[in-house]
Amino acid sequence: MPYHVRIRQFEGPLELLLTLIEGRKLDITQVSLAEVADQYLERLASERESISLSNLSEFLVIAARLILIKSKMLLPVLQFTDEEEESMEDLEIRLIEYKRFKDAAEAIGKMLLNRKRSFPREKFLGAPETFSPPKGLSTDVLRRHFLSVLGDMPVKEALIEEVIEEVVSLEERILTLQASLRKRAEYGFRELIANAEDRMDVIVSFLAVLELVKQRFVVVSQGNAFGDIRIATSAVESDRKKES
Amino acid sequence: MKTESAISIQSKIESLLFLHGEPISVARLSKALSASEAEIEVGLEDLAQRYVLPESGLTLIRNGKNAELATRAENAPDVEAMLVSDREETLGKATMETLSVVAYRGPVSRASIDAIRGVNSSFALRSLLLRGLIDRRPNPFDAREFEYTPSFRLFELLGIGSNGELPEYATLSRDPRLAAREEHSDATDADVPEEDVPEDARTEE
Amino acid sequence: MKTESAISIQSKIESLLFLHGEPISVARLSKALSASEAEIEVGLEDLAQRYVLPESGLTLIRNGKNAELATRAENAPDVEAMLVSDREETLGKATMETLSVVAYRGPVSRASIDAIRGVNSSFALRSLLLRGLIDRRPNPFDAREFEYTPSFRLFELLGIGSNGELPEYATLSRDPRLAAREEHSDATDADVPEEDVPEDARTEE
Numbered sequence: 001m002p003y004h005v006r007i008r009q010f011e012g013p014l015e016l017l018l019t020l021i022e023g024r025k026l027d028i029t030q031v032s033l034a035e036v037a038d039q040y041l042e043r044l045a046s047e048r049e050s051i052s053l054s055n056l057s058e059f060l061v062i063a064a065r066l067i068l069i070k071s072k073m074l075l076p077v078l079q080f081t082d083e084e085e086e087s088m089e090d091l092e093i094r095l096i097e098y099k100r101f102k103d104a105a106e107a108i109g110k111m112l113l114n115r116k117r118s119f120p121r122e123k124f125l126g127a128p129e130t131f132s133p134p135k136g137l138s139t140d141v142l143r144r145h146f147l148s149v150l151g152d153m154p155v156k157e158a159l160i161e162e163v164i165e166e167v168v169s170l171e172e173r174i175l176t177l178q179a180s181l182r183k184r185a186e187y188g189f190r191e192l193i194a195n196a197e198d199r200m201d202v203i204v205s206f207l208a209v210l211e212l213v214k215q216r217f218v219v220v221s222q223g224n225a226f227g228d229i230r231i232a233t234s235a236v237e238s239d240r241k242k243e244s
Numbered sequence: 245m246k247t248e249s250a251i252s253i254q255s256k257i258e259s260l261l262f263l264h265g266e267p268i269s270v271a272r273l274s275k276a277l278s279a280s281e282a283e284i285e286v287g288l289e290d291l292a293q294r295y296v297l298p299e300s301g302l303t304l305i306r307n308g309k310n311a312e313l314a315t316r317a318e319n320a321p322d323v324e325a326m327l328v329s330d331r332e333e334t335l336g337k338a339t340m341e342t343l344s345v346v347a348y349r350g351p352v353s354r355a356s357i358d359a360i361r362g363v364n365s366s367f368a369l370r371s372l373l374l375r376g377l378i379d380r381r382p383n384p385f386d387a388r389e390f391e392y393t394p395s396f397r398l399f400e401l402l403g404i405g406s407n408g409e410l411p412e413y414a415t416l417s418r419d420p421r422l423a424a425r426e427e428h429s430d431a432t433d434a435d436v437p438e439e440d441v442p443e444d445a446r447t448e449e
Numbered sequence: 450m451k452t453e454s455a456i457s458i459q460s461k462i463e464s465l466l467f468l469h470g471e472p473i474s475v476a477r478l479s480k481a482l483s484a485s486e487a488e489i490e491v492g493l494e495d496l497a498q499r500y501v502l503p504e505s506g507l508t509l510i511r512n513g514k515n516a517e518l519a520t521r522a523e524n525a526p527d528v529e530a531m532l533v534s535d536r537e538e539t540l541g542k543a544t545m546e547t548l549s550v551v552a553y554r555g556p557v558s559r560a561s562i563d564a565i566r567g568v569n570s571s572f573a574l575r576s577l578l579l580r581g582l583i584d585r586r587p588n589p590f591d592a593r594e595f596e597y598t599p600s601f602r603l604f605e606l607l608g609i610g611s612n613g614e615l616p617e618y619a620t621l622s623r624d625p626r627l628a629a630r631e632e633h634s635d636a637t638d639a640d641v642p643e644e645d646v647p648e649d650a651r652t653e654e
Contacts, residue, residue, distance in 0.1 A: 057594070123575045125470035130581060
């Protein structure tokens with residue numbers, strides 16, 4: 001197996017977004033967010049393997065917001081809930097704030113490099129050392145404290161498992177969708193999310209569809225602004241089926 | 245006694261800070277010198293003022309309710325020659341971002357740092373803790389969580405006397421959502437739960 | 450340069466004396482600051498004059514060709530009281546944990562102690578040294594590094610002959626989690642797997 005070299009210029013979704021916006025020399029606004037939405041989704045899809053599990057859900061949440069912003073730009077007549085409106089504006093605020101800290105990090109980095117710095121004095125410098133143990137010190141006290149240090153060790157915990165579940169569900173959703181489309185040529189997105197339990201569920205389905213579009217497994221179409229998204233097996237995929 | 249009172253509290257504070265070397269809390273100084281915390285604060289202020297004079301070789305570093313004496317930052321080139329230099333390796337991008345969030349927003353929880361950066365910051369935090377650039381302590385409101393603060397060592401390395409001297413401190417130290425909320429609401433609804441005051445209140449009217 | 454010369458030689462001398470716990474010779478100061486011995490003498494004079502003012506908490510001790518900084522003699526009662534109170538104080542959690550790591554793992558380097566605890570331990574180690582609970586010696590394999598061991602007086606106090614007699618020593622001192630932590634400490638930002646779960650992740654539950 002060849003070496004898999006990870007080359008990534010960005011660490012998190014905000015950094016990716018900022019890179020995309022600054023790459024086009026845009027200011028941070030709803031319009032510029034809508035403009036880079038597709039690019040963001042593409043990068044997310046193509047580099048998903050190198051994104052850590054613990055960060056993936058944040059990438060997905062921001063993807064969902066970008067999709068909202070983009071649909072708002074494309075279809076100004078669409079009505080959004082207060083919550084959705086807020087989440088769109090919040091992304092803008094977050095990105096501006098993130099950029100400020102990124103710039104501050106650079107400024108602090110420069111300060112660390114200059115030769116201006118203070119030095120502290122050691123505690124009780126020059127004072128004689130005198131044996132002064134704390135009251136009640138015993139071997140058992142030491143043992144208990146050592147155990148407490150050991151207890152601070154990394155534990156694989158629930159948080160990560162939840163994220164894994166999300167990722168698994170995205171993968172599963174793609175498989176389910178593929179399987180369903182093999183049985184029937186066309187589906188409606190509403191049909192697909194009829195049993196969605198929450199918002200995240202809808203997002204996962206949507207991303208699954210995007211992933212399939214990307215893999216040229218399906219084509220999607222939308223008859224009118226409020227119409228359902230129709231998902232159909234792509235021509236490429238139909239040909240593939242015929243051949244086999 | 246006349247001679248006793250002639251020695252100002254400022255002098256005693258300086259003696260104790262010099263002896264103690266490491267950061268010391270205002271509370272501890274207040275107890276040690278049988279003076280109120282307000283008196284200690286005034287003494288520390290006076291001390292800091294005195295250290296501004298060009299003939300002084302010392303500086304006062306403040307970090308929350310703690311204070312520490314250190315050498316004047318401008319004298320670093322002369323001082324370094326006599327010390328065993330602890331050359332700092334450069335910090336990565338992620339670590340520097342995390343450091344800047346803690347420097348401006350500390351005390352701050354890991355959840356808040358992650359939210360600002362949009363990524364998990366635990367590795368960067370560990371690296372900063374090991375280097376002594378930040379400190380952590382249990383969150384007073386939720387013991388299961390830590391909160392992170394800039395360390396005295398960070399201020400020493402930056403050559404600043406407090407976080408107020410960080411570039412653009414006034415802007416970055418405040419959460420923009422809070423600022424927006426305060427702007428849009430009057431004093432009476434200052435303590436309504438966050439959800440009740442949308443940050444975009446103005447645009448909805 | 451203008452800004453450079455604004456900081457007086459007096460200031461630089463004060464910085465150097467502050468960091469140095471022992472007397473420094475005029476010759477050494479002269480070399481360190483690239484100034485003549487006569488200039489150093491003038492600087493020391495000025496410093497001594499400044500320390501006479503009642504707001505100062507420091508004093509300059511001269512002994513022939515040597516100079517040393519100390520706390521103002523009149524403040525001796527406060528200084529003594531702080532030394533005593535510090536030694537009678539119970540040790541905090543951080544210090545006790547550090548002591549337990551030195552006890553179970555000693556001889557151990559500071560880097561290992563830091564890695565095992567996940568935070569910088571320099572303050573805790575200094576406290577333990579001052580209280581005679583641990584000893585420090587150069588690492589026989591790496592002269593730039595110190596290693597820390599429990600002190601004999603600590604063993605005497607605990608009534609044991611060596612750390613091997615600590616409860617569950619064989620298991621605890623070789624707990625596999627310790628090695629895992631120490632390994633991670635020398636990884637840089639770039640090459641650590643992102644899936645790495647930090648020590649404080651559990652606080653987020």
